[in-house]
Each structure stands twice: as C-alpha cells, then as structure tokens.
Amino acid sequence: MTLLMGAVAYDPKVVTIWGGFRSWLNDNGLPFDFVLYSQYERQAEDLAQGRIDAAWNSPLSWIRSRRLAQASGRTLTPLVMRDTDRDLRSLIVVRADSPFKDVADLKGETVAVGAVDSPQATLLPLSYLASRNVQVDVRRFDVGVGLHGDHIGGERDAARALVSGTVAAACMIDSNHLLFGKEGTLPAGSTRVIGQTEPFDHCNMTVGETVSDQTRADFAELLLSMSYTDPKVRPLFDLEGLTRWEPGRVSGYPPLERAVDETGFYDAAGAVTAADYRP
Amino acid sequence: MMLDLGDLGFEQGAHILLQRALGPLRPGEELGVAGLDPALVMHVEVWCRAKGHLTRRADDNDDGIRVWVTRGRADLDRWVHAERAGGPSPHGIVNEPPAHWGLAARGALVEPGGPPIAADLASRELVWADLAPSLYANAAASQWDPATAIAWDAPVDLVPEIERAVVQVMTFLVENEQAALVVPARLLARIHPHFREVLQLLAVQAADEARHVEVFTRRALLTGGEMGTSSVSGRESLATLLREPDFSMASFLLSVLGEGSFLNLLTFIDRNAPDPVTRQVARMARQDEARHVAFGVAHLQHQGTLDRTLLGRLRGAIEQRHETLISSAGLNQDVFDSLVVLAAGEWSPAGIRRGYAAVQQLQAEMDEGRQHRLVRLGFPHDEAAELSALHTRNFM
Numbered sequence: 072m073t074l075l076m077g078a079v080a081y082d083p084k085v086v087t088i089w090g091g092f093r094s095w096l097n098d099n100g101l102p103f104d105f106v107l108y109s110q111y112e113r114q115a116e117d118l119a120q121g122r123i124d125a126a127w128n129s130p131l132s133w134i135r136s137r138r139l140a141q142a143s144g145r146t147l148t149p150l151v152m153r154d155t156d157r158d159l160r161s162l163i164v165v166r167a168d169s170p171f172k173d174v175a176d177l178k179g180e181t182v183a184v185g186a187v188d189s190p191q192a193t194l195l196p197l198s199y200l201a202s203r204n205v206q207v208d209v210r211r212f213d214v215g216v217g218l219h220g221d222h223i224g225g226e227r228d229a230a231r232a233l234v235s236g237t238v239a240a241a242c243m244i245d246s247n248h249l250l251f252g253k254e255g256t257l258p259a260g261s262t263r264v265i266g267q268t269e270p271f272d273h274c275n276m277t278v279g280e281t282v283s284d285q286t287r288a289d290f291a292e293l294l295l296s297m298s299y300t301d302p303k304v305r306p307l308f309d310l311e312g313l314t315r316w317e318p319g320r321v322s323g324y325p326p327l328e329r330a331v332d333e334t335g336f337y338d339a340a341g342a343v344t345a346a347d348y349r350p
Numbered sequence: 351m352m353l354d355l356g357d358l359g360f361e362q363g364a365h366i367l368l369q370r371a372l373g374p375l376r377p378g379e380e381l382g383v384a385g386l387d388p389a390l391v392m393h394v395e396v397w398c399r400a401k402g403h404l405t406r407r408a409d410d411n412d413d414g415i416r417v418w419v420t421r422g423r424a425d426l427d428r429w430v431h432a433e434r435a436g437g438p439s440p441h442g443i444v445n446e447p448p449a450h451w452g453l454a455a456r457g458a459l460v461e462p463g464g465p466p467i468a469a470d471l472a473s474r475e476l477v478w479a480d481l482a483p484s485l486y487a488n489a490a491a492s493q494w495d496p497a498t499a500i501a502w503d504a505p506v507d508l509v510p511e512i513e514r515a516v517v518q519v520m521t522f523l524v525e526n527e528q529a530a531l532v533v534p535a536r537l538l539a540r541i542h543p544h545f546r547e548v549l550q551l552l553a554v555q556a557a558d559e560a561r562h563v564e565v566f567t568r569r570a571l572l573t574g575g576e577m578g579t580s581s582v583s584g585r586e587s588l589a590t591l592l593r594e595p596d597f598s599m600a601s602f603l604l605s606v607l608g609e610g611s612f613l614n615l616l617t618f619i620d621r622n623a624p625d626p627v628t629r630q631v632a633r634m635a636r637q638d639e640a641r642h643v644a645f646g647v648a649h650l651q652h653q654g655t656l657d658r659t660l661l662g663r664l665r666g667a668i669e670q671r672h673e674t675l676i677s678s679a680g681l682n683q684d685v686f687d688s689l690v691v692l693a694a695g696e697w698s699p700a701g702i703r704r705g706y707a708a709v710q711q712l713q714a715e716m717d718e719g720r721q722h723r724l725v726r727l728g729f730p731h732d733e734a735a736e737l738s739a740l741h742t743r744n745f746m
C-alpha cells in the first residue's frame with residue numbers, strides 16, 4: 072500500500088521538495104505519494120477522516136487535525152519534525168526610538184500582526200500579550216489566509232507598518248526579524264525587541280491510523296536516516312530548510328493550543344469557530 | 351572558547367565571525383558568544399537553528415557570554431564526499447571528467463550532486479591537444495582592434511568595375527567567415543568545460559572570425575555601394591560544414607582544409623589588392639587564420655596517435671562531402687571572375703590575362719597547401735593528392 076501524504080502548496084517549490092522526497096522514499100523501498108492542498112483546513116479534515124495517511128502539518132493544522140481525529144475516536148501521531156521546527160520564538164518589536172520599554176507599555180496601543188491564521192505572527196504573540204494583561208488594538212495583515220502563516224507576506228506588511236510609524240509594535244517570528252533586518256525591510260538598528268514568547272514548535276509530519284504500525288515505523292525510520300551528507304538528500308533539505316529530521320514531539324504545542332482556545336479559533340472538537348476566518 | 355562580537359549585529363554580517371570561530375571546533379564542542387547587539391541572543395539562535403548548531407541561553411553569571419553554541423556538523427557534512435575537479439594546470443586534466451563537475455573550475459573542490467552538464471564532448475581523447483594552452487595564450491596576445499588596426503581613411507579610389515569585384519570578394523569572404531564563426535562556437539558549447547583551454551581557444555577563434563566578418567563587411571561598404579551576391583552553391587558547401595557533428599571531422603574540414611585554403615586566398619588578396627584597405631584586412635585576417643589551421647592540424651595529429659582509424663575516417667569525411675556537393679555548381683562564378691578582375695587591377699586584355707593566371711596560380715597553391723597538410727597528418731603523397739582534388743571548389 073502506498074503511503075499518501077498531503078502537503079499545502081504555499082509556494083511552487085513545494086512541488087520540487089515533495090517530488091524529490093517521493094523519489095527518494097520510493098528508491099529506498101517505501102511506496103510514497105503526495106497530494107497538494109491549496110490551504111490547510113481541507114488537509115486537516117482529510118487527515119482526520121483518514122482520506123490521506125499523513126500530512127505535512129503546520130502547527131495550527133496539527134492542532135486542528137488532532138482535535139478532529141480525537142473527536143471521532145482516532146489518534147494522530149506527530150512522527151517527525153525538522154530540526155528547525157524546534158524551540159522557535161515570536162517577538163514583539165518596536166521602533167528603537169519609541170518610548171516603549173516593556174510590553175506593558177503597549178497597553179491601548181496599536182499592534183500589527185500577520186494573517187489571522189498565522190501561529191507565529193498573530194496567535195502566539197497575541198496570546199503572549201493577553202497573558203500579561205496587555206490589551207491592544209490589533210491591526211491584522213491578512214495575506215495568504217489559509218496557509219497558516221507559511222506565506223510571510225502579512226508578517227512583512229506588519230513589519231513595514233512598524234517602520235512607517237502607523238503602529239506602535241509588530242509581531243513576527245525570530246527568524247523573520249533577522250530576515251527583515253537583512254533584506255532591509257527593517258533597517259539595521261531601527262528596532263528593539265521588547266517581548267518574546269516562550270519557545271514553541273512548528274511543523275510536523277503527522278501520521279494517522281490508516282497505515283500499519285510497521286509502515287508508520289518504516290516511514291519514521293527512513294526519514295530519520297536521511298543524511299545531509301547524501302547529495303540526493305541535501306538539495307531537498309536545503310530547499311525545505313532542515314539539516315536533519317528529529318523525532319516528533321508534542322511538548323512544543325501547548326502555547327498554541329492555549330492561543331487557539333483563548334481566541335476561539337477552533338473548538339475542542341476541531342470545528343472552525345473563528346468568525347472572520349475564510350481560508 | 352569564546353567569541354566577542356562587539357556591537358556587530360547579525361543584520362550586518364556577524365554570522366561570518368561566528369562561522370569562523372566555530373570552524374576549528376569539533377562537533378559537540380561549545381562556544382560562548384558575547385556581544386552588545388540587543389538582538390544578539392535571538393539572532394544567534396535563528397542562525398544556528400538554520401545551520402544545524404544547537405544553542406542555549408547563558409545564565410547571568412556567565413561573564414559577558416550571552417549564548418552558548420554547540421557546534422553541529424551540517425557544514426562539514428556538506429563537504430564529506432566532495433572531490434577536487436582534477437588540478438588547475440593542464441597536468442591536472444583527467445581523462446573522463448564527470449558531467450556533474452559541470453561548470454566548476456578545474457581544480458575546484460566540488461560539492462557532489464547538482465545538475466549534470468550537457469557536454470557530449472567530454473573525453474580527453476576526443477578534444478584535447480597539448481598545443482591548446484600555448485595556442486590560446488598566443489591567440490589572446492594577438493587580438494587586434496578593427497577600428498585602429500586598419501587605416502580606414504587610406505585612399506580607395508578604384509574604377510567602378512574593379513571596386514565591384516572587390517565588393518564581391520568581400521561578400522564571399524563574409525559568408526565564409528560566418529561559417530567559420532558558427533562551427534567553433536557550436537563545438538565549444540558541446541565540450542566539457544574541464545578542457546577549458548580548448549574552450550578558450552575556440553572562443554578566441556570565434557572572436558577572430560567576428561572581427562573578420564566586421565572588417566570584410568566594412569571594406570565592402572567603404573565606398574557606399576551595395577553588397578555582392580551569395581550563390582546557392584556557396585551556401586550549400588558551407589552548410590555541409592555546419593552539419594558535421596564529429597569534433598575531429600569538423601575540425602578537419604573547416605580548419606585543415608577550409609581555413610588552410612583560405613590562407614592562400616588571403617595571401618593572394620594581400621599580394622594583388624588594388625587598394626591599401628583591401629590589403630590590410632586580408633593581411634590581418636590571415637594572421638588569425640594561421641592559428642586556426644595550426645590548432646586543427648595539432649588536434650588531428652594528436653588524434654592520429656590515439657586512433658589508428660582516424661585517417662580512414664578523415665578520408666571518408668572528404669569523400670562524403672564531395673558526394674554531397676557533386677551536383678552543386680561549385681564556386682560562385684561571380685567570385686571567380688571578381689578574383690580575376692581584382693588581380694588584374696585594370697580593365698584591359700593584358701590585365702585580365704595577368705589576373706586569370708594569378709587565380710590559376712592561387713588554385714595550384716591551395717592544392718599544394720592542402721596536400722602538404724594532409725601529408726603532415728600522415729597521408730601518403732599520392733593519397734594526399736587524390737584527396738586534395740576532392741576538396742570543395744568553394745575553397746572553404
């Protein structure tokens with residue numbers, strides 16, 4: 072039986088990446104194929120209902136598919152994740168010349184965030200501010216809605232709004248803070264970080280119960296065996312942004328679970344309850 | 351181990367210092383990073399995560415160190431199976447460079463993988479000649495500027511019929527030079543760049559031909575008239591050169607036989623030119639052609655030592671081209687007559703007689719030159735004479 076994985080086509084490179092993994096896995100004895108989705112919600116539903124065996128899940132789509140599956144008595148497993156999916160942080164960034172010293176100073180101010188469904192640029196940092204009782208006006212930049220923040224256009228627009236002075240602060244993931252600094256969206260030295268979330272985890276390869284324990288184990292073992300020394304593997308890793316696969320873990324998702332509950336993004340059974348979310 | 355980044359930030363290149371500091375460490379060893387950039391810790395974490403190094407934030411009592419980096423191994427793993435693409439000098443040339451070395455400089459450390467280069471001429475035996483590096487150096491040193499090498503303002507004041515003959519010869523030369531440009535340019539795109547001196551030599555050869563096209567065109571138009579004629583037979587003859595896929599055969603037909611004959615033709619024009627500009631353009635082009643012929647001969651002499659069937663194949667190539675062109679009219683009559691008029695230099699029975707004899711002399715010299723080069727490649731004298739006679743009547 073071919074293991075069928077879903078992935079979201081947030082960028083054309085997704086075809087190159089998963090086409091490459093498909094060839095590599097098949098060459099190494101695991102019948103593997105993939106289907107592409109235009110957004111994460113349909114993929115989460117299909118995974119939870121067993122229409123696909125596995126999914127390359129955003130953290131938000133992991134949470135939704137897990138809730139959906141659990142509600143119908145199924146179990147999903149976060150099988151592996153990239154080394155680069157572990158221990159990320161989102162930052163609250165202000166202009167260097169602004170009077171804000173601490174996130175508490177942002178009370179009543181306007182804060183720019185990414186797309187409604189971006190874990191790192193919207194859900195997690197807003198939950199972080201709420202946990203400190205900082206009530207703010209949120210200015211959202213909805214770009215690539217349904218892609219769970221994989222499209223960083225909204226995050227970049229939030230950073231631009233910060234530079235232009237129309238907002239007091241902007242939220243972004245640590246790696247984009249550096250990226251925006253290097254590309255000049257945030258001129259070097261023009262910003263200060265006044266808050267950072269606890270570490271959280273990002274994507275994972277989620278597998279359901281439609282495949283045997285053996286297949287699941289083989290899939291994990293093969294992925295974990297992929298080596299950066301292998302010239303066939305390395306270009307795929309470089310493109311997908313990892314240097315090795317790590318075992319999956321759930322310990323990095325509680326902050327996002329909390330954020331989802333606080334904002335009523337999904338309900339406990341995995342239904343979409345966010346009012347203004349149209350993927 | 352400790353690294354102090356001062357006030358340098360990661361938006362300003364701090365990773366270069368961090369990478370250098372991690373370089374000598376073994377995977378698993380730790381480096382403390384100090385620095386003043388407020389975003390330092392976060393950016394060290396981001397950079398290290400992407401590069402496969404681990405981090406942990408320092409305690410307050412770590413003496414200025416703000417974050418600890420545990421060296422990973424991704425940067426080492428990338429080069430584990432890397433190999434040198436031969437050596438930089440011609441002694442470092444390998445016999446069969448692999449396609450995945452592609453455009454890498456000879457002698458470079460090549461990361462394995464990557465797209466294979468579509469170079470079907472990828473064997474030392476097929477493309478190399480020991481003379482290539484020195485011929486290239488000589489060719490590079492002999493480049494000339496068409497704008498200054500020719501005295502374009504020298505007086506050119508010929509009677510109209512003589513001028514028309516010169517224009518017709520120039521038109522014929524341009525057509526041939528364009529074939530001589532396209533053939534090496536096509537070949538060089540098929541040769542593995544590992545044999546870079548051969549590519550360089552062919553590239554300069556193509557550049558030589560580009561200049562020849564320019565100066566012959568410019569001479570043709572110097573007096574404000576139109577270009578001459580282009581016959582089907584001339585283009586048929588040149589088309590057979592462009593169709594030849596084999597490097598050695600193409601080099602033989604173009605450089606040894608064609609450009610070899612052109613040496614005589616350009617000498618003829620130099621000697622009989624009715625005006626100084628015509629003389630100069632022929633003389634400058636001839637210098638370059640001598641190199642093109644030399645490489646063709648050297649390449650085939652080298653091939654002959656490796657391949658006993660070479661002479662037979664060369665013979666076959668001449669015969670096949672002859673068969674193809676047998677029903678063709680041969681040299682454009684306009685060109686032949688124009689050469690006579692050009693050499694006559696005047697419109698009189700005595701002049702035409704002199705010109706006609708000169709062109710017959712030219713054809714004899716071309717034949718002699720071809721035979722001489724065929725003998726140098728190893729053909730016996732009688733066979734060389736027989737093959738030379740089969741060469742296209744179109745000269746190139």
Ligand SMILES: [Fe+2]
Binds near residue numbers: 530559562639
């Ligand atoms: Fe030429």
Ligand SMILES: [Fe+2]
Binds near residue numbers: 530559609638639642
């Ligand atoms: Fe030439």
